[in-house]
Amino acid sequence: MTRNAAELDRLLAGTPFAGDAASRAVAPLFTQREMPPDTLLFLEGERGGAFAIVAAGRLRAFRQLAGGQELTVFWLRPGDWFGFLPLLDGGPFPVSVASVEPSRVFMLLRDDFRAHLEKHTELCIYLLAHLAERFRTCLDQLGTLGRPGALPRLAAVLASLLPEGERGTVDVEVPMNQVELARTIGVAPENLSRAMSRLVRDGLIRRSSRRRLTVLDAARVRALAYGDLSLRDDRQ
Structure with a gap:
């Protein structure tokens, strides 16, 4: 196993593709991208679909407010991942994501992912189970944030x-x-x-x-x- 392959295998353990079977199925589909500071990776509202895992550096997820100001929603550091829902449904990215320092990410494009799913249906079952778990978590969080x-x-x-x-x-x-x-x-x-x-x-x-x-x-x-x-x- 090469150094990059070993690094990706370790990073996948903290994503929806955790598990030997799932990570082996998708690992060959990932590509690596180097990003200088202030490089836009995803644009809010953009379609296309991609999933990314931060391998090095730091990125900022933000939204554009009506007055032109930017609101930082969260920060992304090594091991963090994003873009899972656009990867699945091809919908728009909910936030923009840009690097704030030299960074490196592993990316999985939706077209490659969809072609792979057609040949590996067992991965669909695995992802459905993951989505069900996330949905339950979201319902719990909605109940909490709904409290005064x-x-x-x-x-x-x-x-x-x-x-x-x-x-x-x-x-x-x-x-x-x-x-x-x-x-x-x-x-x-x-x-x-x-x-x-x-x-x-x-x-x-x-x-x-x-x-x-x-x-x-x-x-x-x-x-x-x-x-x-x-x-x-x-x-x-």
């Missing part, structure tokens, strides 16, 4: 950054600034700030910097996110 108040919404974001099954102390990095995070979860920035201070005061988190923090009790953060915990005098 900044506290459970902030807790839901923090819970999404935690490793699966972790219940103790975890260092995490929030992938956007506080104003962008407030817009993403639909609360006012001042309410988000109060919610963050409340989690610090109640011993659930400790802030290291503007974007880095330590979740001191992952189990309680998840419980707050999913409605299984209510903090006293919660006015958020």
Whole structure:
């Protein structure tokens, strides 16, 4: 196995194509692309369909606002992937994606993927199972974000950054600034700030910097996110 093939095999383990059979089926279809800083990879609303995995560097996913401003939705680092739904349905990309530093990605084009699926129907069953799991997760998140108040919404974001099954102390990095995070979860920035201070005061988190923090009790953060915990005098 070549160096690039071994790297791609490792990266695929964190994608919807995880698993020996799935990764072996799609790995030969990927191509590698080098990106200088400020290179646009995907444009919001563009069709065509492609799936990409970040191998090196850092990319920014953003949306264009009505006033011409750009809103950063999330950051992409090595191991992160995007474009799965456009790969499946050929629909438009929901956000634009561009590199912010020298970066390298592995890409899978939709035309190559569709031709491959016609010959490997077992991969379709595997992907359907993955989509069903993601759909259930989305329904859970909708229930959380539908709850009033900044506290459970902030807790839901923090819970999404935690490793699966972790219940103790975890260092995490929030992938956007506080104003962008407030817009993403639909609360006012001042309410988000109060919610963050409340989690610090109640011993659930400790802030290291503007974007880095330590979740001191992952189990309680998840419980707050999913409605299984209510903090006293919660006015958020």
